[in-house]
Amino acid sequence: MWYSQSAKDVLQKLKTDVQQGLSPEEVEKRLEKYGLNKWREQKSRSILTMLKDQLNDALIFVLLGAVLITSFMGEYVDAIIIMLVIFINASLGIIQEIKAGKAIEDLHKLASPKALVRRNGKVSEVNTDQLVPGDIVILETGRLIPADLRLIESINLQVEESALTGESVSANKKADEIFKDENIPLGDQQNMVFMSTLVTYGRGVGVVVSTGEDTEVGKIAEEINTDEAKTPLEKRLDELGKVLGKIAVAVCVLIFIIGYFQGRDLAELFLTAVSLAVASIPEGLAAIVAVVLSVGVTKMSKQNAIIKRLPAVETLGSVNIICSDKTGTLTQNKMTVTSYFTLSHNIQEVDQKKNDEHSKLLAKAMFLCSDATLEGDKSSGDPTEIALLSFADDLNLNRIEISEQSKRLDELPFDSDRKMMSVVVENNDQKRIYTKGAIDRLLPKCTHVLIDNQVLEINEQHKSEIEESIHQLSSQALRTLASAYKDISEIPSKDEWEENLVFIGLVGMIDPPREEVKPAIAKAKAAGITTLMITGDHAETAFAIAKDLKIAKNISQTITGQGLDKIDSDKLQHQIKDYRVFARVSPQHKVAIVKALKAEGNIVSMTGDGVNDAPSLSNANIGVAMGITGTDVSKSASDMILTDDNFATIVTAVEQGRNIYSNIKKSVIFLLTSNIGEVVTMLVTILAGMPAPLIATQLLWINLLTDSLPAIALGMDPSSDDVMTHKPRPANESFFAHKQGSRAILGGSLIGFLTIGAYWFGFYEHGYSPFDENIPEDILSYARTMAFMSLIASQLFYSLAFRHYRKSIFQIGIFSNKYLTGAIIIGFLLQVLVLEIPVLQEAFKLQSLDAAGWAMAIGLGLVPLIVNEIIKLYHRSQSR
Template sequence: MSVTEKKAQYATDSPDEVLKDLNTTATGLSEAEAKKRLTQYGDNTITKAQGESRFKAFIKNFTSLMAILLWVSGFVAIFSGTLELGIAIWLVDIINGLFSYWQQFQAKKATDSLMAMLPTYTQVYRDGKLEQKNATELVPGDVFMLQAGNSIPVDARLIEATSMQVDQSALTGESVPESKFVKYDPGEGQFAESNLIYAGTTIGAGTGKAVAIATGMHTEFGKIAALTQQQKKAKSPLAIELDHLTRQISIIAIGIGIAFFVASIFFVHYPVAKAFIFALGMIVAFIPEGLLPTVSLSLAQGVTRMAKKHALVKDLNSVETLGETTVICSDKTGTLTQNQMTVNHVWTRSKEYIVTGQGYVNNGHIELAGQKVDPAKEPELNRLISVSALNNDTQVQQDKDNGKPKILGTPTEAALIILAQKAGYDLAAANKETPRVKEFSFDSDRKRMSTVHQINDSTLAVCVKGSLSDIVHQCDTIQVDGKIRPITDDDRRAIDVANTKYAKLGLRSLAAAYREIPAESDQQKQLDNLTIEEAENHLTFVGLTVMADPPRPEIYDAVKKCHEANIKIIMVTGDSSLTAKSIAVKIGLTSDKARVVTGTELEAMSEAELQDALKGEIIFARVAPEQKYKIVSTLQKNGEIVASTGDGVNDAPALKKADIGVAMGVTGTDVAKDAADMILTDDNFASIVAAIEEGRTVYSNLQKFLTYILTSNVPEAVPSALFLFSGGLIPLPMTVMQILTVDLGTDMLPALGLGSERAEPGIMQQPPRAKNAHLMNKSVVWKAFLWYGLISSAVSTFAYFFVNVQNGWPSIALAASGQVYSRATTMVLGAIVFSQIANALNCRTKTASVMQVGLFSNRRVWYGIVFEVILFAFLTMTPGVQELFNTTVLQGSDWLFLFAIPIPIFLIEQLRKWIDRRRLGITSKAVA
C-alpha cells in the first residue's frame, strides 16, 4: 500500500487502529525504536535536488556564445600580430566572467539567508515522557503535542484536538483556516480531511496531540518539492537573445572581413597573407568586446535597484526577462491583499455600522451614517462586540521591534479582537469580570463555537458565533433597539438579505448570538451537565460581523501600471470564487464580466478550451497545485512570457515552470523560495511592477549600448573602404590599432555608462516587447549604421581631408607616411572619438529629449566622456605610444575643430527626436 493510500486509511481508522498499525502507543515510541526508524526512514527534512557544482556555475560564465567569440577574437588578434590586443580582449572576457559569477554568488547568499526551514523543535513523547526534540529527528509513529503558533513538522493523524484551527494556505492557497478534530470528515477539496494535518502548515488556534504518519520527502510538502525539483529551468530569453545577437554580429563581422579581404587583393593588390591579416583586423574591430561587461553591469545595477525596491533576484538574466513579461499569474492572499482579515461592517436588525481602519492595527473606529459612534450607547453593537470578544481564543500582539502585529490564533478571531479594540472594549477587564467557565469547540457539523461565562452568582451567559445559517435556526428571539422580542419571518428575511448582499461583495459574514441561563446552587454540577444542545438553543440573535482581507493600498496603482503596460494579470487562488472575483473587480484587475473558473471546472477543460479561455478575462479559484502548473504551461503555449507568484508549497511547481517565478520572502515556504527566480522581501505585488520596469530598462539600455558601439564601426570601416576602393590612392586613413583603440579604449566607459541609464519617462506605457523581437532590430540598425554612423563617417572623412587640404592637397598627392599622414590619421581617430561624445548623449534616450531626463543625470556617461578625451590626448602626446598607434601632437586649430564636433551632432539629433515626438503625437509626460 502506498503512502497516499495509507494516509487515506488512517483518516477513516480510529485513533487506536492508527496507533496499532504504526506499531506505537498514545505515549509514543521508545528512544531505541525511534533511532531504529530514523535509520530506516531518514531525517525529517526536505532534500534539495543536487544543483550544479560551483565549478560548473563558474565555468558557465566563460562559455556563452559571446564569450567564446571573444576567446576566438583574442586568438585572431594574436595571430594577426597584435599580441597586446589579444591579451586585452581576453582580459575583458575574464573580468566579465568573474563579475557575473560574483553577482550570482552574492544573490545566492542573500537567497539562502531568506530560506525558512521547518520548525526546529517539537514536543515529542519518548519512553512515555514529553521531550523537546529537533523536528528533523521525528519518525513515523512518533506522538507529539501541538498548540497555537506551532508549525506542523510532519504529516500526522490527530488523536486529540481541542478547538484546533490550522492554516493550510501553504498547501492550498485558502486563506480561511481549517477546523481540525479527531472525528473523520472528508471535507471539500484536497487536504481537507478533518483529522489529518500536514507538514509546513501552522496551528492557528487550539491544542492537539497527533501521531506522525509520514516524514521528510514522503510528506505532501516533500512530494511537491520533489515534483518541483524534477523540472529543468529553460534558458532565459535574454540568454537566447544574446546568442542570436552573437550570431548576427559574427555574420556581419565575417562578411565584412571577407569583403575587405577580397577588395584588398583586387583593388590594392595586397599579397594574400597581408590581405588576410588586414581582414582579421577588421573582423576583430566589428566584434563588440564591451557587450558582455555592459550586459553584466546593466543586469547587476538592475539587481541592486530592485533589491532597494524589495525584490531579490537570484539570477542576473531574470532581470531582463521581467521586462518581457506579458502575463502575471498572481496569488491573492498576502500578495494582492494584506493577509489581515478586517471587520468592515457590523449589521444589526436596526442599524448598519461602518468600521474604519484596515489590518491588525487599532487605527480606526466605528461609524453610523458617517459619524463616529460610542458602542456603549448602542445596545446591539455593544452586545455583539462583547460576544465576539469573549467567545475568542486569539491574541493580537504588537511586535516591539518592528511594530508589526503578531497573531496567536486565527485571522478571523484576530479581526474580532481588533474590532473590540476600535470600540474601546477592555477585553482583559471583561474576562476578569465575566470569566469563561466552559466552552464548546467549533466543529464542521455545528459550524459554530460557544463559550459559557459567569455574569454573577445568579446568571450564566452563553456566547455563540459562527455560520449564520447554523445559528439563526437556533434563535427564538432577537435584540432590537435594546429590547429582546420574538424573532419573526420578516426578521429572518432581513437577515438573509443582508447576508446575501455582503456575500455578493465577496465579504464573509459571521453571526453572533447569546443566551442567559439562571445559575444553580451547585454551579459546577450544572456546568458538567450542560450539553451543547441545551447551551446553543433558544438563543437571542444579535447581528453580523462582516469581514474581508483588504487589498494592499498600493495595489490599485500597481494594477493600473500593468494595464497601461499591456501586461495581463490573472488571479490564481485557492479562495472561493465569490471572494476572488470581488477582490479582482475591486482593485481593477478585471471587469465584472470576467469568467471565474474553479479547479473542478479547470480539470474538465481540454487544453484547447483552456488556451481559448486564457485569451479573455479570467479568474481561477479553488485550484490545486498541479492546476497552477497547468495554467502557466498553457499560457506559455499561447506564446506568453509568464511571471507567476506564490508563497506556498503548492505554488512551487508553477514557480519553477514560469519564465519568472516570484516567491514571497516573508510568508513564503523554503520550497517556494528555492523554486523561484525572484523573492519579494515585502510580499508586495507592487514590487513586481517596479521590477518589471527595471527589466524593461535593462533591455532598453542594452539597445542603447548596442546602438552606440555599432555606430563607431561605420566611421571605422568607411576610411578603410576609401583606401580599398580608391585602389590605394587614398592612403589608409585609419590604422587597425586606431580602430581597436576606439573599440577597447575610448568607447568602453561611455558604453558602460549607457548600461546604467535609468528608466525613460513612459517606459511602462509601452507594451512588452514581442517574443520574436531582437536586440539588434530595425531601429538599432537604422540609428547605428544609417544615421549616427553616416554622420560620424562624414565628420571623420572631412577631418582627414581637412588636414591634407591644409598641407597642399589636391595640388600634391595625399601623404602616405610622415608627420602629415600621422596628423591626418590622428584627426580621423579624434573625429570618431568626439563624434562618439555626442552619440553617447544622444543614445541615452530613444525618443525623449536628453534635457528631459537631465543632461548631467548619468554621471557614469560623463566620466566615460572625460576618460576618452584624456585617453585620446594621452595617445597623441606620449612618445613611444605615438609610434604604436601612429598618432602625433595636434595643432590648436585641430583641437578647436574636434571640440566643435559634438555640438551640431547633438543638436541635430535633438531636433530629429522633437520632430519624431510631434509626428507620433507623444506628450512630454509619456515619452519613451
C-alpha cells in the first residue's frame, strides 16, 4: 500500500529522484514493462459481427424459412419482398449502432491529454499515456491528475474527487501523512491522488505509482461486465417468433392433411397451405419494430438523449426503479450559499433585498479572504470559495471595485490543521486582517462580536446564539463557514494574526438540487417509478437533499455503506425496499444494491457520471451516463447518454419508452388479429368442404397490404397523454397480457366469419351455394372477390380500434394519426387498382363488384370496428 509508506521509501522503491526524475532511456524501458497509461478499451464491432447479431433472431429464422418455401413454390416476388424486409430490419439496426458509436466517439474526451513531468532534471509537458511508474509529476490548480500518485510535496493542495468517491467537497491532501491501516477508503488517503480527479487549489509534486489498468480508475473499468443481457422486448419477440413458427408449420400441415382427405388438387392445395402458413407469420413485425424504435431513438436524440442500442428505449420504458447518483446528477455539482447568520439579524436566507451593512461585511470578508475567480459562468479555484464569490454577488456587492480598493499585503494560507485562512488587506491606509474558517476553530479565537455596527465583548449569550444557529443550519445539512476580522496598525507576526478576533458571522452552503429534478421525480412517482439516491456523500447531507426532493420521508430510509456491509446479500435482497437513500457507499456497494433490486424482479435504471458509477451502470438493466460531466468509463458502460446532464430527460425517456412499447404492442396485436382472420377463413371453409375462399396470390397480397402500411402507421401513433399514469409493466409481462390475446382471437375470429359471410353472399347473389357441385368459374371468382375485399376492408377499418385500449376513436380523434389515415386510404386505393385494372384483375383472378357487392363488403368491413367501439363504451360506463 503506497499510502502506508513514507515518500522517501516510495522514491527508493521506484528508483527515481525527485529533483532529476527519470531519464528518457529509463522511460522507454518502463513503457515496455508497464505499457501505455490507459485502460483497455473495447474493440469496435465489425459490420459483419453486427449483421450476424441482427440476424440471430428466431423470427428472422422463420422469415428465412418462408423465403425458401416461397422460392421453391415459384412465388419469387413474395420471396424478394420478405428478403427486403429482413435486409431493411438488419440495416436499420446496424446503422443505428454505427450512429450511436460515432456519437460516443464524439463525446469521448481524454481525462488529461498533457501532464507536467520532471525528466532529466527538466520540467516539460508530455502526453499522459506516456507516463510510467517513477515519473515525477508537477500538480497545479486546474490540472487533472494523469495517473495514481504518491504525493512528495503538497502546498495547500486540495483535490476534487467526486468522480471517484462521490464527495462534492474537495479533499485536503498532505504529502507527509502516513497511514498504517490497510483498509483506508480512497477518500481518506490524504497522501495519494488518483487518475481523473482534479486539483482545485494549491500545488504539489507526486511520483507515479500506478498507470493504466492498475490505477483505481482502471480497476473499475476492468470490473465492468460487458456481457449484455437481452432486453424484455427482445425476449418477447424471441418467444413470439418461436410460437408463430410452430403455428405456421401446424397450419400448413393441417390444411394439407384435410385437403388431401377431401380429394382436392394436391399442387394447388400445397401452394395454398404454404401461402397461408406465410400469411400466419407477420413478417412485417421485425421491420415495424425496427422502424418504431428507430423513430423513437431519433426523437430521443432531439431531446438530448443518445441511445446506444435500439431496444434500450423500450427497456427504459419498463423501468420501475431509478437509482441516481447525487453529485452532478440530482444536484448542480457546485456549492451555493443559501443562508447566513449574524448576531445583528440572526439566520437569513440569501436575498438581494436584504443587504444591510453587517451582511455586506460578512460577504466582503469572505470573498477578500479567497483565491478563487468568478466571471459570469467562468470560474476557477476551490468550489467553496467560488460559492463565497457568488454570495457577494447575490448581496449586490461590487467585487471588482472592492478588490481594487483593498490591497492584499500578506496572507496565511488555509491549513488542514488550523482549518482557517487569513489575509492582511489595506484600504485607505487602514489595515485589517480578515479570517475565514471552520466555526469550531475560529470561534475560540474571537474575543469580540459585531452587533449593529458595534463591537462588543463576547459573552455566553452570544456563544449560545451562534451555537444554536450552527445547529439549525446543520439540521438542514448545510456546511458552515465562519468569518472574523481585526483592525491593526502594523502587521504582527503570523502567530498573532488569528488571535483576539471580532466575530462577523457565518454562512451555510450546500450543493443544491437541480431545479428540474423535483417535478421529474414527482412525475416518475405518479408513473409508479421509485427514485433512489446512491451517493458517496455523508448520510445527513444526502438525506437533506433526498427529503427536499421527496425521495425520502425520514432518516430511517437512509443507510450507509457500513450498514450495508453488515447485511448479507440474501437479507439485502428482502430489505432493499425499505431504503431510499444509500450514503457513503463504494462502487462495490452500488453494484450490490443494483443486483439486490434486480433479484427482487425490478427493472433498474442507474444514472451517474463518475468513474465510481461505471460498474453499477453496466449491471443495471439500463445505464444512463451524463454526457457533459460524465467520465469516459461511465459513458462506455452505459446504454444511454444524456447530452444535457438533465435528470428530467430520463423521465422523458421513460415516457417515450412506454409509448414506443405501447405502439409496438398495437402493431403486434393488430397483425395477429388480421392473420387469425385469414387462418379462420381458410380453416373453417376447408373443414366445411367449401372451395378455398382465397387463393395463394390473394393471400400473399392481403398479407403484404396489412402487414406493412397500417401496422407501421400504428407504430407511429402519437404519444398517449395518460401513459405516465400507469404502473410500469412487470418484467415478465407477455404481449398478450390484459386480455390482449383474447382480443386478438375474438377479433380475428369475427373478421374470419364476416369474410366467410361475404364469400357466401357472393354465391347467394348469383343463386348458388358454396356447397353446390359444378359451380361456374366466374361465380367462384366473384365469391372470392367478395371474401378478398371484405377481409381487406375489415382489417383496414379495424386498425383504428387499436389506437387506444379504452378510449373511443372519437375521443382520440379519427384523423389524429395522419399516418394511419393515409395508410387506410392508400390501402383502399391499391385494392381498387387490383380490382379494376384488367392485367392485375386477371393475375389475382378477381372480378369487378356490383353495387350490392361493394355495399356488403364495406358494410361487413365496418362491423369489427363498430363492435369494438360498443365494447369500449361498455367498459367506460362500468369504470364510471
